[in-house]
Amino acid sequence: MDNVGFVTASYIATFVVLAGYTWSLWRRLRHARRNPPADPKR
């Protein structure tokens, strides 16, 4: 199959990482705006 599996894995990994980070960023941003942390550690 001419390494189609490696190509598929590359695209899935890239978009899972990017979508996962974007989702986590949205969640953190929403949380920070609604509930300002008392002791934010960054």
Place this chain on the structure above:
Amino acid sequence: MAQSQRVQVLGTAAGALAVVALGAGLYLGLVVAPPDFQMGELQRIMYVHFPSWIAVALTYFAAFVASILYLVKRQDRFDYWAQAGAEIGVVFNITGLITGSLWGRPTWGVYWTWDPRLTTTAIMLVTFAGYLVLRGFMEDPDTRARVAALVATIGFLNVPIVYFSVKWWRTLHQPQSSPSTVDSDMVRPLRIMMVAFVLLATYLMTRRVALAEAEGTAEREALQMGAANG
């Protein structure tokens, strides 16, 4: 409209354009572009691998410039941009390394080798991931921003070394290709995906800056309240 609001509007526009560009780039790269005559289908990894590194260069450069500006001007907003650049850079650094490993296994026979290009990119990831970890250990916001700015500035010195590593040392990783030697059906999706990743990185940075601003403001308020009460 306040400057931070303008940045967020710009970020939203970049995000919307990124979605369109990603759609076009994926269609052209996975459907229209022909397989490479030597690498076959494997070459299609390039449409996500190379754009990842362009996004890495952009975001780490943003972290570097913002860190220098923080050290000179001592304004919190530059620290916010620096941490946004470092964090988004780490994300794209990870996708660049994963896609590179998945390309390396069928090409070189190994997922990883301590080649100069691979090693310098791994050092870059460890440096900026360390930058993020370091921030979590420091309580005082001014000390944290100052130390972090120094780490990002020194860490960025590795970025040009990564770029030139394929020219300076004998390496498995091939040097940069010239668009003039590549089929235009392959160059087009590569360029569109580069634009898409740059737009996506821009969108993510604006949102990460907004998060840093929200956290920074809350932290300053908490410190002022603590000082007033104590």
